[in-house]
Amino acid sequence: MQKFTQSVSVLVSTACLMVALQCVPAHAKEPRIDIGYVENGLQLTGTQWTRDPVTGEFIPNVNSSSTAAADPNQYMADTHCRADGPDTKDPGCDALECPATETNTEAGTPVIWKEAPKAITNPGWTDWIPVTGPTCLYDPQPENVLDNIAARILNDFQQLPINPGTLQAQPFPHTLKGAPTNFYTTASEQDFDVSILGQAVHLTATPANYTYAFGDGTSLGPTPAAGYPIPETEWLNTQTRTSHSYTETGNYQATLTTSFTGTYSVNNGPPLPINGTLNLTTPAQTIQVWKTQRALVADTCQENPNSWGCPGAKPK
Structure with missing residues (x-):
């Protein structure tokens, strides 16, 4: 009986490489x-x-x-x-x-x-x-309380429980060396109603720009691009504005820092811009970068579960 061989592609995990990176986005001076x-x-x-x-x-x-x-x-x-x-x-x-x-x-x-x-x-x-x-x-003198609110509004804004969103990656958690990995965020505009100096204050926090830290010593941003998800069929051949290609295998800690700007209004008054920003960093996502190897094997995984490249098989 003639026995056919077949070529299969498998993902082989290599040694993990931990890289620590901190990104400090620029603080733009507000009007x-x-x-x-x-x-x-x-x-x-x-x-x-x-x-x-x-x-x-x-x-x-x-x-x-x-x-x-x-x-x-x-x-x-x-x-x-x-x-x-x-x-x-x-x-x-x-x-x-x-x-x-x-x-x-x-x-x-x-x-x-x-x-x-x-x-x-x-x-x-x-x-x-x-x-x-x-x-x-x-306040008996309304102009005084509004002036006082204006003087402290940035500090109050920076104390808000703003959700920084999450950093998403495609594919995840495994990606391929040399192939584009698509990153994007779920950060969104958020509204808060608080009391400051006895006045009803409405604050709005809006994502303004993003800094992506890919964990391998490279970063992207600040950029206004929040990124977006793409279909699974396009993961390995589509380069987006927020994609990144890793040049070495290993495990990388990727993070995203979002810079929020804000506005506030007192007692339903006109919305005024807050002179400053709030920078929030997402929890790190572990990106496992693998590489592909090809080999000729005599059996399929159904015929021989221990064959090279099959799930659970010992590496050779």
């Missing part, structure tokens, strides 16, 4: 927010920010001459809106109550956020559209 005051309320002006007319968000100005254009509008927390005051012309002023709370021994002050062009002296203020009704401020 500055100026906080000033106007009669009867708090005025916010953006020397380096512009309010998006559609979303109401504040975004950094970009100017090729490095001189940022000024926000044409100014904003005010109108303290005329008082439940116990004579001026209740703003809708809802006489309906909103701001009672004392556990963290506020005094009753609060209802305010309505207003906006007007900065270029006009003594402007006619109009309601700031993203907030259509009054909200509460609990």
